[in-house]
Amino acid sequence: MIIAEKKPIQEIIEEVQNFDRILILGCNECVTVCEAGGKKEVEVLASALRMYFITQGKEKVISEHTLERQCDHEYLEEIRKNIDNYDAIVSLACGVGVQFAAEKYLTMPLLPGVNTICLGANEDRGLWTERCQACGSCVLARTGGICPVSRCAKRVLNGPCGGSTNGKCELGPDTDCAWQLIVDRLKALDKMDDYEKIAPIKDWSTDRAGGPRTVTREDVKI
């Protein structure tokens, strides 16, 4: 899923202070699971903003709404009927949701309430970690199912680099070395011979390097 993190409240206050009627718009998908932008976080942010503006002696209307999905035309339509009640929307969806809403409501200021971090998983209570950078041409079959693109700080495809120490990345003790994990997995799979196969120079044109990416499926088009 997409992992996001709440923006500091101060940053949000600065963005919204010139608007009087503000909608806090949550999303019920990834950002709910990673506890950054679901119904609960919408409530918390709305209360915090109300409190702040009361202490500032400013009158503002802060409304709350959470959509099933913000990256979806159909669900985004839900707010159209009330859209004139707001001067700005703070979206707690990931960057995709914020943009989809912005595209739909052309004249409505849309402000992000979260920082979108990565594609990852909930590894432990309160810990979300990256697993994929959507490079567009997956190499996991060759690397024991562990991704060197997203999990190695240098995207080394023939790793590890010389900095790997006690299973940790040269970045420091908080980061596992992806290549230690790959070697551990190859060992568990009894496929250590695969280690010596040289990974060819990667075609990064399917990654960020190739410009905005699209998937077109004739069979799905209407």
Add this chain to the structure above:
Amino acid sequence: MSEFVSASRLERVMKAGHLGVTSECGPPRGSDPEEVRKKGMLIKDYVDAINVTDNQTAMTRMSSLAACIHLKLLGIEPVLQMVTRDRNRVALQSDILGAASFDIPNMLCLSGDHQSFGDCAKGQNVHDLDSMQLVQTVRHMRDEGKFLGGDDIKRPPKIFVGAAANPFADPFEIRVPRLAKKIACGAEFIQTQCIYNIDKFKEWMKRAVDRGLHEKAFIMAGMTPMKSVGMAKYMKKKVPGMDVPDGIIERLAGVEKGKQAQEGIDICVEHIQQLKEITGVAGFHIMAIEWEEKVPEIIKRSGLYPRPEL
């Protein structure tokens, strides 16, 4: 056809069966060429070639290629270090041609320390190729005479290609397989990480020799003299992939402060003398970081001077 792939003296010395000797020079954090020339002239007659580091520890410095050219113009043979951190395949190939245009005959391919260690921690990194793929790239340009994109290169680069190896890095199972992989990619010489743990290095070398890797590439042992017990402790604790046995720290701690540097040099010389006897060691790469003036002493006392006439 010549039995040599380049005009490199380093290549000739080792192919003739002599121990090769290289040292290292870090370009300055400024544009004064005198600093490079001074360092180069200090060690010129004691080594076969001098590595020029490429923004090491990710600190922005004068470009490695420019510093190599300054050395080359003084008649000193450079080893151009190139990291994959800062340049994509366009820039790497372009710099290889630039180096070849000055007849810089050696190159060392590295991934480079992560930028978070340097002065541009907020910058992007590139890593379009990894260090093994960079080795393949230079070999491809030299041997096939072609760019990665497939077009012919007019006057292909004649470069003796090296890579680094860390005999102490984790995971330990793949220390030798990783060396084998670098050599399979086309590395013709290898410069190792600084060696302090002699026993562990011997074990690594034995396994490399068992696989015949020492016959496929020249393996040069990396040596860095310790300046003080503080440096030894720092290297042990803070430098990723470095193995400094407690014995070294105790030995340095055992002498008074003013004599620790000399003790560090003595240790370095003793280590070189021990390693000279080991099958598979084809030479030494002496990295005296900001301490170039000590390199001649180390080389002389280790019996590596004078350098062979060719």
